[in-house]
Amino acid sequence: xxxxxxxxxxxxxxxxxxxxxxxxxxxxxxxxxxxxxxxxxxxxxxxxxxxxxxxxxxxxxxxxxxxxxxxxxxxxxxxxxxxxxxxxxxxxxxxxxxxxxxxxxxxxxxxxxxxxxxxxxxxxxxxxxxxxxxxxxxxxxxxxxxxxxxxxxxxxxxxxxxxxxxxxxxxxxxxxxxxxxxxxxxxxxxxxxxxxxxxxxxxxxxxxxxxxxxxxxxxxxxxxxxxxxxxxxxxxxxxxxxxxxxxxxxxxxxxxxxxxxxxxxxxxxxxxxxxxxxxxxxxxxxxxxxxxxxxxxxxxxxxxxxxxxxxxxxxxxxxxxxxxxxxxxxxxxxxxxxxxxxxxxxxxxxxxxxxxxxxxxxxxxxxxxxxxxxxxxxxxxxxxxxxxxxxxxxxxxxxxxxxxxxxxxxxxxxxxxxxxxxxxxxxxxxxxxxxxxxxxxxxxxxxxxxxxxxxxxxxxxxxxxxxxxxxxxxxxxxxxxxxxxxxxxxxxxxxxxxxxxxxxxxxxxxxxxxxxxxxxxxxxxxxxxxxxxxxxxxxxxxxxxxxxxxxxxxxxxxxxxxxxxxxxxxxxxxxxxxxxxxxxxxxxxxxxxxxxxxxxxxxxxxxxxxxxxxxxxxxxxxxxxxxxxxxxxxxxxxxxxxxxxxxxxxxxxxxxxxxxxxxxxxxxxxxxxxxxxxxxxxxxxxxxxxxxxxxxxxxxxxxxxxxxxxxxxxxxxxxxxxxxxxxxx
Amino acid sequence: xxxxxxxxxxxxxxxxxxxxxxxxxxxxxxxxxxxxxxxxxxxxxxxxxxxxxxxxxxxxxxxxxxxxxxxxxxxxxxxxxxxxxxxxxxxxxxxxxxxxxxxxxxxxxxxxxxxxxxxxxxxxxxxxxxxxxxxxxxxxxxxxxxxxxxxxxxxxxxx
Numbered sequence: 001x002x003x004x005x006x007x008x009x010x011x012x013x014x015x016x017x018x019x020x021x022x023x024x025x026x027x028x029x030x031x032x033x034x035x036x037x038x039x040x041x042x043x044x045x046x047x048x049x050x051x052x053x054x055x056x057x058x059x060x061x062x063x064x065x066x067x068x069x070x071x072x073x074x075x076x077x078x079x080x081x082x083x084x085x086x087x088x089x090x091x092x093x094x095x096x097x098x099x100x101x102x103x104x105x106x107x108x109x110x111x112x113x114x115x116x117x118x119x120x121x122x123x124x125x126x127x128x129x130x131x132x133x134x135x136x137x138x139x140x141x142x143x144x145x146x147x148x149x150x151x152x153x154x155x156x157x158x159x160x161x162x163x164x165x166x167x168x169x170x171x172x173x174x175x176x177x178x179x180x181x182x183x184x185x186x187x188x189x190x191x192x193x194x195x196x197x198x199x200x201x202x203x204x205x206x207x208x209x210x211x212x213x214x215x216x217x218x219x220x221x222x223x224x225x226x227x228x229x230x231x232x233x234x235x236x237x238x239x240x241x242x243x244x245x246x247x248x249x250x251x252x253x254x255x256x257x258x259x260x261x262x263x264x265x266x267x268x269x270x271x272x273x274x275x276x277x278x279x280x281x282x283x284x285x286x287x288x289x290x291x292x293x294x295x296x297x298x299x300x301x302x303x304x305x306x307x308x309x310x311x312x313x314x315x316x317x318x319x320x321x322x323x324x325x326x327x328x329x330x331x332x333x334x335x336x337x338x339x340x341x342x343x344x345x346x347x348x349x350x351x352x353x354x355x356x357x358x359x360x361x362x363x364x365x366x367x368x369x370x371x372x373x374x375x376x377x378x379x380x381x382x383x384x385x386x387x388x389x390x391x392x393x394x395x396x397x398x399x400x401x402x403x404x405x406x407x408x409x410x411x412x413x414x415x416x417x418x419x420x421x422x423x424x425x426x427x428x429x430x431x432x433x434x435x436x437x438x439x440x441x442x443x444x445x446x447x448x449x450x451x452x453x454x455x456x457x458x459x460x461x462x463x464x465x466x467x468x469x470x471x472x473x474x475x476x477x478x479x480x481x482x483x484x485x486x487x488x489x490x491x492x493x494x495x496x497x498x499x500x501x502x503x504x505x506x507x508x509x510x511x512x513x514x515x516x517x518x519x520x521x522x523x524x525x526x527x528x529x530x531x532x533x534x535x536x537x538x539x540x541x542x543x544x545x546x547x548x549x550x551x552x553x554x555x556x557x558x559x560x561x562x563x564x565x566x567x568x569x570x571x572x573x574x575x576x577x578x579x580x581x582x583x584x585x586x587x588x589x590x591x592x593x594x595x596x597x598x599x600x601x602x603x604x605x606x607x608x609x610x611x612x613x614x615x616x617x618x619x620x621x622x623x624x625x626x627x628x629x630x631x632x633x634x635x636x637x638x639x640x641x642x643x644x645x646x647x648x649x650x651x652x653x654x655x656x657x658x659x660x661x662x663x664x665x666x667x668x669x670x671x672x673x674x675x676x677x678x679x680x681x682x683x684x685x686x687x688x689x690x691x692x693x694x695x696x697x698x699x700x701x702x703x704x705x706x707x708x709x710x711x712x713x714x715x716x717x718x719x720x721x722x723x724x725x726x727x728x729x
Numbered sequence: 730x731x732x733x734x735x736x737x738x739x740x741x742x743x744x745x746x747x748x749x750x751x752x753x754x755x756x757x758x759x760x761x762x763x764x765x766x767x768x769x770x771x772x773x774x775x776x777x778x779x780x781x782x783x784x785x786x787x788x789x790x791x792x793x794x795x796x797x798x799x800x801x802x803x804x805x806x807x808x809x810x811x812x813x814x815x816x817x818x819x820x821x822x823x824x825x826x827x828x829x830x831x832x833x834x835x836x837x838x839x840x841x842x843x844x845x846x847x848x849x850x851x852x853x854x855x856x857x858x859x860x861x862x863x864x865x866x867x868x869x870x871x872x873x874x875x876x877x878x879x880x881x882x883x884x885x886x887x888x
Contacts, residue, residue: 340786343786344786347786596769596770640772641772641773681786681787681788682788683771683781683788683790684781684788684789684790684819684820685818685819686790686818686819686821686873687771687774687778687781687790690771690772690773690774691772691773692772692773693771693772695788696769696781696788698783698786698788702766702767702783703767703769703783704769704780704781704782704783704788705769706769706771
């Protein structure tokens with residue numbers, strides 16, 4: 001049996017490879033048929049086939065084997081990519097996914113692979129297996145032919161004698177293994193200037209130099225002979241590398257007194273000799289030497305296989321753009337613990353800074369003070385770096401989530417008979433993994449909405465003078481210390497009046513309320529719970545699954561994000577989700593009020609003002625202030641929190657203007673303390689959600705400060721004050 | 730029987746006083762005992778939750794047992810302490826009038842609480858007769874569970 005860890009690795013690899021196949025099939029569908037795409041699918045299928053066979057998942061092995069064979073056909077230009085083929089491939093993917101679920105899930109074994117196998121066989125004309133070898137040979141011959149024709153240094157056979165290099169099974173295994181891992185195997189024919197002194201030194205240099213690019217798995221003559229200088233100016237070798245052909249060739253040519261280098265790509269299954277023209281005299285004995293399985297060269301080949309891992313390190317240095325990242329799998333919980341510990345450290349750092357201030361004011365400047373100042377600064381630096389690094393360790397590219405969407409969009413569009421171009425940008429944008437886990441569902445909902453309600457069907461679009469193919473864009477990007485994810489379509493947009501009518505019909509708002517509503521507020525109706533824009537009786541099985549925009553907003557707001565949107569009837573809608581990079585540590589504005597310290601997340605702080613009492617106006621029993629011509633409702637923390645304090649009777653008051661979306665609110669405070677980094681702590685499950693608070697933070701002096709939930713304050717204030725606002729104007 | 734001897738192993742309880750009454754809790758659920766700290770009040774929290782305090786980086790609610798046991802007024806003295814306890818799911822700081830000792834109690838000293846008083850107060854695990862002293866043994870999990878708290882609160886309001 002396999003250990004849990006091994007199974008976990010298998011599953012993770014499986015997931016990754018399935019994603020690769022899925023992505024590349026989508027590319028095929030978009031008619032982006034390139035050798036890379038085919039190769040990627042082939043490789044991924046091959047890997048799954050291998051590992052599932054080891055694990056004993058026979059059905060998966062069988063299915064991937066068929067997929068692999070199919071792509072082998074395609075690779076050899078013997079099968080064309082058609083819509084039908086893509087459909088079959090998607091079906092095969094679904095079956096593979098079902099098989100994966102079986103493995104991960106309860107161990108049921110119900111998935112029937114026979115139908116999809118039959119389809120694959122039919123598509124591939126049932127000849128996938130039979131012709132494998134010949135097909136490969138043809139391809140290899142073709143490749144050889146073209147590379148010879150294009151190689152400028154290629155010389156006629158009669159001038160430079162060539163060596164023969166037969167690929168035995170051990171070498172072939174190495175090559176195949178390398179191919180799967182994304183390496184190339186090259187055969188090289190190198191000739192040294194005839195009048196070269198000390199050929200063995202050249203040979204040694206050649207080895208040294210070429211090993212920068214990869215691993216030499218075989219040579220002819222064998223390495224021993226080369227070292228002893230017992231060869232006649234020609235060396236043949238096989239090297240496995242990630243570099244491209246020209247790079248390897250140029251490396252070899254960079255050595256003095258190398259006269260000529262001929263290089264070609266070797267593919268696995270290619271059992272043909274490297275060179276067809278033989279060197280009449282020396283070939284037989286050299287061939288003999290190579291075929292001896294216990295010869296040094298043979299051993300070298302086997303050793304080569306085990307060296308493949310080292311190889312990746314080596315080539316990583318040479319070719320940064322293709323580097324393999326060394327990774328360690330870490331339990332997410334451990335990262336969370338680390339993050340908490342760093343949080344503690346941040347608190348201590350703040351405490352130390354305070355202490356240094358006090359110490360300095362007590363003792364004035366002396367050596368001790370300087371020392372402690374230095375320690376404090378250094379500690380601060382280290383903590384900041386540590387915090388950054390751990391934060392980064394928790395980051396994942398949004399591709400994790402985004403990669404699921406192309407297939408989903410395709411399926412929904414097909415189902416609804418819509419033609420949609422789906423563009424994804426900024427896949428590499430990184431987000432805290434906790435955030436990533438949450439954004440999937442809301443995004444699925446927004447995308448579905450766009451396809452279902454937003455983008456019209458092709459006929460309607462043409463009637464409206466729009467291109468038949470709708471455009472749906474998903475984009476992630478950094479904006480200051482935030483990530484903004486937008487979902488944008490060029491569909492019909494949202495009609496405020498229709499929303500109002502719908503809301504009235506549903507009894508969510510009254511007629512009177514609707515008349516007082518501006519367009520902006522009407523649009524916000526989509527966030528009302530129980531609201532759906534689908535016409536009654538027109539709920540497709542895509543939308544109307546009970547996840548409303550209200551849920552979307554709640555989910556996003558739970559991770560301190562905001563949802564906003566713009567819409568133009570007839571032209572489309574754009575939703576923007578603004579998210580913090582990380583959840584645990586935020587910058588906050590600290591204020592004092594009634595002897596207590598409160599923290600306002602800086603994201604929501606618009607500005608701070610120092611107003612005189614007379615600037616506060618009363619509108620219908622509520623206080624408002626006017627800032628640059630805009631009326632903002634004013635609130636006092638003691639009213640919100642039912643405290644008895646609010647001592648400040650001076651003529652000046654401090655006001656923090658906070659805002660979320662389009663709404664702003666002024667909050668009166670006694671004193672502004674300043675900006676600070678705080679670690680968000682929950683109030684614990686016992687207290688649960690406390691209205692108006694989003695958590696607590698521990699301050700430098702060990703006291704607990706409350707984090708004000710600006711969002712909910714603004715929202716509750718906004719709805720009450722909106723009418724007062726309207727009345728005031 | 731051997732099994733029974735192990736059951737009779739002494740229980741260690743922390744004895745403290747609230748409203749002139751001795752109470753005991755199993756030491757296994759006590760995290761630490763500290764002097765009163767600065768408490769940050771939480772708006773709209775139940776009356777017996779005075780606020781939250783910082784216990785080594787964790788934000789923990791501070792519960793005033795005086796209020797919880799409906800004794801009302803509380804006087805802070807030098808003897809006042811917080812007992813930080815951990816129940817199944819949460820950490821709490823219990824504000825008590827004074828902490829006396831850790832006592833070893835053999836199980837046979839624990840008498841069931843009279844049915845008449847334990848009916849609505851399931852947190853009463855038993856009563857310990859310790860010479861002249863009566864110590865009420867408290868089941869913390871019951872005491873601090875939300876449901877019971879709500880019941881207590883309702884009773885409080887009815888009273």
